[in-house]
Amino acid sequence: MGGLLEVMAERGYEGATIVAIAKAAGLRSGLVHYHFETKRAILVALVERLVETVDQRFKSRLQGVDGTPRERLDAWIDAHLALGPDADPDAVAAWIFIGGEAIRQADVRQIYQRAMTSRISGAQQLVRDVLMSEGRSTQKMAELAALLVAAVEGAYQLGATVPDELPSGFAAPYVQRVLRGLIDSEPRVKGG
Amino acid sequence: MGGLLEVMAERGYEGATIVAIAKAAGLRSGLVHYHFETKRAILVALVERLVETVDQRFKSRLQGVDGTPRERLDAWIDAHLALGPDADPDAVAAWIFIGGEAIRQADVRQIYQRAMTSRISGAQQLVRDVLMSEGRSTQKMAELAALLVAAVEGAYQLGATVPDELPSGFAAPYVQRVLRGLIDSEPRVKGG
């Protein structure tokens, strides 16, 4: 699973052979099928772990802040785009390939969709909290959340393939700033 | 090439066998290698064609507008996120897989990087034109352009995997609106 992450990051899912996965995990190839029924099962487990890792990172980011809506939204963005100490370039590259496998394989798609749905609605909740706390219209919250998640996924792709073309300080800090701009431009509502 | 697009859209690059590619193109498998040296060469040709298609679409969108900076930026977004009559879901799905192949294969990466670099700098130019025409600061133009391209790529991914989770009217119209909001929030500069 850790082996798959490593190998997949540079060769993709199909390119990750059982032998390579095993070697990357410090095992022998024969043993892999003792722990996992099939190669697909390893992928499924990996997807689940990656999703959970990000969720955990968000939770741990929340510990350190007192919890204003703005802070929580920033923590979410930071957790998803972190390039800090717990950043993992392999995970980002692997995630790109997982995005493709979600198109091809029903079981991966299911987990992937569940994760993205939860991610989008989580983002939407946080955006709504900010908007409401500032007495702004929540009319656009769905679109703001969708844009936020799309920007995150797109940033993964660009980060993995054309890192040199991105402005320094891209990713988390900038998306936070941009989102603040977008939120600030939402109109205040009466009685907010 | 058209065959690869079709098959790749649902099975990815590795999953697109020569036989399937040939069948999708109405050919027999042996003939494929008469026209293309290797399977990779088909992919390379396809990537080039997809990139060019989007570029052409932008140019043709430009024909219909009189050409204010705002209109040109909207045309760019529309060309990249079009879900209208010339939309091509297969191309979007194939593009996801190409994003992965760009990580694995040096020759694909080269074309992909060139395309993305050109796409980012094109976007930046358009953003700058809008900012300057409105007397606004161009300080953030690089980041705005990067965010724009990231949002486009992310929208492809979400559109291909979780279309039901996106707000209706997502994609082009919304990103246009959002970008307008971002631009409007850039400060005016003296003497602009």
Next chain:
Amino acid sequence: MGGLLEVMAERGYEGATIVAIAKAAGLRSGLVHYHFETKRAILVALVERLVETVDQRFKSRLQGVDGTPRERLDAWIDAHLALGPDADPDAVAAWIFIGGEAIRQADVRQIYQRAMTSRISGAQQLVRDVLMSEGRSTQKMAELAALLVAAVEGAYQLGATVPDELPSGFAAPYVQRVLRGLIDSEPRVKGG
């Protein structure tokens, strides 16, 4: 046929594709099968031509000498091992491969055997003439002829694969000298 010779010299028979053979002959691939039924037929024609070329060379070498038995034997050796103006390294290399094809393919084997049989008996005749003209025993003539032909074939192989290991002036002049030595060591017979 000339095309096959050239290509075969560096790639062998199986490695010589119709396209390569055609190109080497200045033709297009489709035309080859207009002149030859199959690829094997080209090989058969080539073998026949190579055999005949050597025979012709022997005949033309004979023209220049007045025809003592010794001179005729020397001419034979020279014709078979010539490294002079009419030497053809490609033909030597191709002949190596033909020696292999004679093992695999019945039709090639037939021509090859006929050629070698004729070559051996020709050599034997010449050796006998020398022996008899000098009043020596002809008891060993078969073995001398066989050794001569073997040395010729072996010289082809060594010349094609390890030319640097051979003493300068190997091939014709040396084999002539050696053979003279062998003949000289045959005992004189009474009444010869």
Next chain:
Amino acid sequence: MGGLLEVMAERGYEGATIVAIAKAAGLRSGLVHYHFETKRAILVALVERLVETVDQRFKSRLQGVDGTPRERLDAWIDAHLALGPDADPDAVAAWIFIGGEAIRQADVRQIYQRAMTSRISGAQQLVRDVLMSEGRSTQKMAELAALLVAAVEGAYQLGATVPDELPSGFAAPYVQRVLRGLIDSEPRVKGG
């Protein structure tokens, strides 16, 4: 490897398919690539083994003789041309094809050249020992050695393709006798 020897002896290298090689070795085709990276690697291993086999045969022939120079030279010839109990017609036929592959394939050529170089210099050493032990001139030793090796290689070719044309008792015994004749015709040197 043993499978390749067997199949190659009658079909050549290109004609020896992996499936046939496997079957000849009593294996299934998939397993072949578990032990050998490529088909070429099998060939390389076979070439090395054949070379070594002849070397071993020479060493074992040396055991039985007390070791005069003449005896050692005879043992060398016998080891290389043996048609006795340890003769191997398949190995001879395969060696013919290897001679061709040495022209086509750089890695085979390397091993082949090393083997032939060593074979020629080994022969030269033995010839020199005989010449010196008999007080004869060593001037021609290089050419004698080259001729000896050429005769050996040529005898393989003739033995594999036109065995019926060779005098009975050809090969080892005869070449030994011939070489003795040649050596005997070398002049004695003063002080020898």
Next chain:
DNA sequence: GATGAATGAGACTTCATTCAT
């Protein structure tokens, strides 16, 4: 005579999976 696209069989090779030890 000449062309080059088209065909289809078959080659090497890869690899997930199984299984005896």
Next chain:
DNA sequence: AATGAATGAAGTCTCATTCAT
């Protein structure tokens, strides 16, 4: 738990040969 040999299906690619033009 662990190993690594073994299997067999499937994939890419090559190429002699055919054929319409």
